Amino acid sequence: MLWKWFVSKNPKATIQLSNTQGIKIFQNKTWRTQTIWLPEVLRILAFVAIVIGLARPQNTSETREETTEGIDIVMSLDISSSMLAEDFSPNRIEAVKKLAAEFIDQRKDDRIGLVIFSGESFTQCPITSDHAVLKNLLKDIHSGLVEDGTAIGMGLATAVDRLKDSKAKSKVIILMTDGENNAGLIDPETGMELAKSFGVRVYTIGAGSVGMVPYPVQTPFGRQYTQMESKIDVALLQKIANETGGEYFRATGNRSLKQVYDQIDKLEKTRIEVSSFKHYAEKFAPFALTALILLLLEMLLQMTVYKRIP
Numbered sequence: 001m002l003w004k005w006f007v008s009k010n011p012k013a014t015i016q017l018s019n020t021q022g023i024k025i026f027q028n029k030t031w032r033t034q035t036i037w038l039p040e041v042l043r044i045l046a047f048v049a050i051v052i053g054l055a056r057p058q059n060t061s062e063t064r065e066e067t068t069e070g071i072d073i074v075m076s077l078d079i080s081s082s083m084l085a086e087d088f089s090p091n092r093i094e095a096v097k098k099l100a101a102e103f104i105d106q107r108k109d110d111r112i113g114l115v116i117f118s119g120e121s122f123t124q125c126p127i128t129s130d131h132a133v134l135k136n137l138l139k140d141i142h143s144g145l146v147e148d149g150t151a152i153g154m155g156l157a158t159a160v161d162r163l164k165d166s167k168a169k170s171k172v173i174i175l176m177t178d179g180e181n182n183a184g185l186i187d188p189e190t191g192m193e194l195a196k197s198f199g200v201r202v203y204t205i206g207a208g209s210v211g212m213v214p215y216p217v218q219t220p221f222g223r224q225y226t227q228m229e230s231k232i233d234v235a236l237l238q239k240i241a242n243e244t245g246g247e248y249f250r251a252t253g254n255r256s257l258k259q260v261y262d263q264i265d266k267l268e269k270t271r272i273e274v275s276s277f278k279h280y281a282e283k284f285a286p287f288a289l290t291a292l293i294l295l296l297l298e299m300l301l302q303m304t305v306y307k308r309i310p
Helices: 002-009 021-027 038-054 092-106 131-140 152-163 188-197 234-244 254-271 284-303
Strands: 064-068 071-078 111-117 121-128 170-177 200-207 211-219 222-230 248-251 274-278
Touching: 038 284, 071 092, 071 121, 071 152, 092 131, 092 254, 111 131, 111 152, 121 131, 121 152, 152 170, 152 188, 152 200, 170 234, 170 254, 188 200, 188 234, 200 234, 200 254, 234 248, 248 254
Parallel strands: 071 111, 071 170, 170 200, 200 248
Antiparallel strands: 064 274, 111 121, 211 222
16 A cells, blocks of 8 residues: 555656657657757857847947038028019029028038028027928028018128037038128128127128019019119128138029039038047947848758658
8 A cells, every 4th residue: 555655646657659660760860860959059049149239239449430520500591572583493582492402401410500681680490400490491481571671791690699609610601692781780890790700601692693683573463574683792792701711602593503502512521521530330230140141041941951741
């Protein structure tokens, strides 16, 4: 009785086989049976490589030369009624908006702001690196937002105010107008002195054809056209540019205005291009590639050498 109780407390499983045919695969050891664990190991190694890759390993001992520009730019644009003249296509103000947007797209690493002026001026967008917001605000501007007139001094002074506290390596204003200063509480000379005192470089653009240009006028009979004389104070714009270290440009149509923006883009890139170093390099790619190779190899082995026969 004691023996039966002891055996029942320590049962041992037994397997009864009619023959050994079913386990002969384990008796006949081949390289295939001895390496059947290989796909599983490959899968585990692939998983380890994926985990390491997701951790984004970096090598801090490498250096890589890059170019940084560090420019803050404010575009100060004239939106007076004369900007509706159609010597540009479809008119001056729409041509300026389109090409200013293209200029913004070229300056991906810079902070850019937008000031508009007519009889007075205000900031449409402070300097920002969010170019999508900036372009939306640029798209919204149109003639008639503020009292009519051409307050060049106000447009310049407001732009300087947006840049005076900037810590950028270079501070730039692109001032575009199609007329002569005839309004505003600040005269252009004062605006120029403010720019000089804060180290702001001003590029000036005179936009408009020479002589008489077509100008749309609303009448009881619909839109009619009259001829308007294009007056630009070239001497003033040249003086502002020269005194602040910038340049003056004249744009007489869409093509020449695009060339002006392209020239300014190149000047500002070459003027302050510097070299800097980054002391890290991403190393996740080799691990990701290793994981991919291991998984492909594991799948290939499972489908060929270690394929199970149903």
